[in-house]
Amino acid sequence: MFEGTKRKLKERILWFPESNSPTFDDPWKFNFEEVKLDWPKEIKRPYVGLTQDCNAAPYWTKYALFLEKNGFPYSIFEHHRSDWIEQASKFDTIIWSPKDGPFEMDDIKRKVYILEKKLGKICFPDYETLLLCDDKIFSTYLLRINNLPIADTFISSDYKESHRMINRFSYPLVSKGSFGAGSKEVTLVTKPSDAKRIVRKVFSIYGKRTHLKYMRQKNSIYFQRFLKGDSLDTRVNVIGKMIFGYYRKPRGNDFRASGSGIVIKEDLPIEAIKIALETYSKIGKAMLGVDMLKDENGKYWIIEISPFIYVRTPEQLKVNGVAGAYSLQDDGTLLFEEKSFWPQQLALKVFFEQNYLSSVEEWKAKFLEPGMSKSYFKRVL
Secondary structure, eight states: OHHHHHHHHHHHTSOOOOOOOOOOOOGGGSOOOOOOOOOOTTSOOOOEEEOOOOOSSOSHHHHHHHHHHTTOOEEEOOTTSTTHHHHHTTOSEEEOOOOSSHHHHHHHHHHHHIIIIITOOEEESOHHHHTTTTOHHHHHHHHHHTTOOBOOEEEESOHHHHHHHTTTSOSOEEEEOSSOSTTTTEEEEOSHHHHHHHHHHHTSSSOEEOSSTTOEEOSOEEEEEOOOSSSOEEEEEEETTEEEEEEEOOOTTOOOOTTSOOEEOOOOOHHHHHHHHHHHHHTOSSEEEEEEEEOTTSOEEEEEEESSOOOSSSOOOEETTEEOEEEEOTTSEEEEESOOOOHHHHHHHHHHIIIIISOHHHHHHHHTHHHHTSSOOEEEO
């Protein structure tokens, strides 16, 4: 803890370079089920380039463990270097472990585009999935065109339209920036004067300040309907046929549940699972996290989605106090299994199946559509 605080002081006060040294942890300090992939003998395993991240709970250590256990040759890909293109030439597949932040994501997007579209490499996540990462505006557009139940959201890059709508909105609203996890850039707008102030700042020459000193919210308004339900944020994660999740609760009088640190791991409602599965089927590839809120009538609405699932422990669902996950069966049954997995490893399994053993469409037709085609879901504990 002391070392982390000292590093932050150096970076933020003394202007030391921000550390991008990889974080190391021990996935084995938790109890979890190893994820195994049945790989045909006649298909050669790809040579994998693995990037390393410096998140507090790193992705790359779980990816490395999966690759080792399933016999994939790999080495570390240092993508920040000037010779990253030359380094990438030796790999068949590159697995990215991104750190949150607009500049980091922009850097990865540029490189993944070149690797996929120009150099013929296979990347996880792919460029299309990266567009969803930490971009609420883009993900909202995708949810809309796929007719998924997203909470009413007003997005505009037009000042006159935004200003004109101020007195037409029903309050309260939730204002969000396009980027930021853990409820960063999320504020409650209780009256027209609050909305007017936000609109004025966003469309000003400097833009509206954000939690990042080097970024501003500029020329894009994002107002979302405030849902007066039970105040619990329901998160459902879908990775292949596996489903798990939890609830997040706000602290005190704060309306924001994400980032509060109060996590309730209990059984998930069937309706929320169905919405998450439909969203994953239409938008997701390897994995997708779907955040929902319930309105006063008990209906669930999507408020955000995330193609990356950040976790500190493999235990992401508990039913009657027992850790595990649901598995979607072909007959529509949600079978509860007393097993915990690292989501990163489940996601890699699906990624390799969708890119080397079939296509994404073929994979969904085989593993997802049979269970989802049933008119009802039943839960088996």
